Amino acid sequence: xxxxxxxxxxxxxxxxxxxxxxxxxxxxxxxxxxxxxxxxxxxxxxxxxxxxxxxxxxxxxxxxxxxxxxxxxxxxxxxxxxxxxxxxxxxxxxxxxxxxxxxxxxxxxxxxxxxxxxxxxxxxxxxxxxxxxxxxxxxxxxxxxxxxxxxxxxxxxxxxxxxxxxxxxxxxxxxxxxxxxxxxxxxxxxxxxxxxxxxxxxxxxxxxxxxxxxxxxxxxxxxxxxxxxxxxxxxxxxxxxxxxxx
Amino acid sequence: xxxxxxxxxxxxxxxxxxxxxxxxxxxxxxxxxxxxxxxxxxxxxxxxxxxxxxxxxxxxxxxxxxxxxxxxxxxxxxxxxxxxxxxxxxxxxxxxxxxxxxxxxxxxxxxxxxxxxxxxxxxxxxxxxxxxxxxxxxxxxxxxxxxxxxxxxxxxxxxxxxxxxxxxxxxxxxxxxxxxxxxxxxxxxxxxxxxxxxxxxxxxxxxxxxxxxxxxxxxxxxxxxxxxxxxxxxxxxxxxxxxxxxxxxxxxxxxxxxxxxxxxxxxxxxxxxxxxxxxxxxx
Numbered sequence: 001x002x003x004x005x006x007x008x009x010x011x012x013x014x015x016x017x018x019x020x021x022x023x024x025x026x027x028x029x030x031x032x033x034x035x036x037x038x039x040x041x042x043x044x045x046x047x048x049x050x051x052x053x054x055x056x057x058x059x060x061x062x063x064x065x066x067x068x069x070x071x072x073x074x075x076x077x078x079x080x081x082x083x084x085x086x087x088x089x090x091x092x093x094x095x096x097x098x099x100x101x102x103x104x105x106x107x108x109x110x111x112x113x114x115x116x117x118x119x120x121x122x123x124x125x126x127x128x129x130x131x132x133x134x135x136x137x138x139x140x141x142x143x144x145x146x147x148x149x150x151x152x153x154x155x156x157x158x159x160x161x162x163x164x165x166x167x168x169x170x171x172x173x174x175x176x177x178x179x180x181x182x183x184x185x186x187x188x189x190x191x192x193x194x195x196x197x198x199x200x201x202x203x204x205x206x207x208x209x210x211x212x213x214x215x216x217x218x219x220x221x222x223x224x225x226x227x228x229x230x231x232x233x234x235x236x237x238x239x240x241x242x243x244x245x246x
Numbered sequence: 247x248x249x250x251x252x253x254x255x256x257x258x259x260x261x262x263x264x265x266x267x268x269x270x271x272x273x274x275x276x277x278x279x280x281x282x283x284x285x286x287x288x289x290x291x292x293x294x295x296x297x298x299x300x301x302x303x304x305x306x307x308x309x310x311x312x313x314x315x316x317x318x319x320x321x322x323x324x325x326x327x328x329x330x331x332x333x334x335x336x337x338x339x340x341x342x343x344x345x346x347x348x349x350x351x352x353x354x355x356x357x358x359x360x361x362x363x364x365x366x367x368x369x370x371x372x373x374x375x376x377x378x379x380x381x382x383x384x385x386x387x388x389x390x391x392x393x394x395x396x397x398x399x400x401x402x403x404x405x406x407x408x409x410x411x412x413x414x415x416x417x418x419x420x421x422x423x424x425x426x427x428x429x430x431x432x433x434x435x436x437x438x439x440x441x442x443x444x445x446x447x448x449x450x451x452x453x454x455x456x457x458x459x460x461x462x463x464x465x466x467x468x469x470x471x472x473x474x475x476x477x478x479x480x481x482x483x484x485x486x487x488x489x490x491x492x493x494x495x496x497x498x499x500x501x502x503x504x505x506x507x508x509x510x511x512x513x514x515x516x517x518x519x520x521x522x523x524x525x526x527x528x529x
Contacts, residue, residue: 007352020400024435029397030465039359077356080314120290188294
């Protein structure tokens, strides 16, 4: 009996248990091995259920369980940090033919992963809205902003913010169309914000160290007020730098 | 062997911490003597888990219990994971650090379960090396927990109790005696749980675990108990605890309840039952 054999049989329900395992009285272990199989498969499936509640709602618990069974065998965890498990799920979903008729699922999964990352992200104290409001517009436009570690942007051709809101917060029925979403964590609870047009490009530019003015130009017609409303509500801005070099 | 300036866990009941109990625990004037956390849930950069842990550690002695180090694994320990454990221990300064006699990582894969190993001179040497490494990196003694077993290895040449005693002798580690695991393994493999306890190196025990199990049967209709941590501790396990405490003296006792987690008062009642068991220990 090798560990490799044990491992191979664990995630292959139809494979015979490895030889050399007994019931303590010398008889073959038989279905006793299934306890480990069950622990591994159920444990990983439950981790995916916990990590992707909206996906589970969209698919229904039965279909989700079947899908999770395939996903966990295709992509077992690669780290003991179960908080990170499921990072392969969006790509796996995107290439999963039986669910190809629901093409928005992969982006919904990306949104849920980002929320989980934000939940565990490093703490950072947001700049108070008053501090920002007190800055004359020309100085704000010339400044560079540092964003909180929890901040992430998901761009999608699908209305993923509306889909998330409908399933988690009882929002209205989603209308077809692209949505860019920013995830932030103002205190300890992460949430998604729907970004205005140009917002995702502006955030990417801010991230790379561009001045506010430059960042706003990158996305064409950026809704300045809408973007700052999002950034402030999400506690996304943690530092305003007015120095020449970042 | 290790200079332990930190206070040890008190010989009182503790519970496995669940985030849904945070408010109830903080509001309870006399909740439990200490708390145990699963290390891997607190290895993020920040957020609510670490905020809660900081608040709890100010009020309770904390035991950090790892479930992902794969000390019984064939390959070398995951250095990055060990470094994360060190960072967590340095931050929390726990009263105890414990891990399992089990493997969970194979190659690059983590299987998220405590998997069994044969007890041979080869595995003994490897586990001892791994424990040495953990204690060296963490700069503290660790406790090693006996597993719950559903099967046995034809290759094993050591009894589990001798294997654990020899690990203690070679590495200076302590042991975490899971009394429910003893009952589950003894039932499943057909030996006497009291006999196991009588052969166990009780002097090395720094903590005991108690949890609930489920009952199933194997291919031959023999009882097959599953270590589920999803219900009250079974009566024969409480009896086995009395047998153990009579020989070991009072120890820190942990109630583990990890699935179908009940409301705080139910868990607290289990902890009170553990307190009664401690009160029965002859002085």
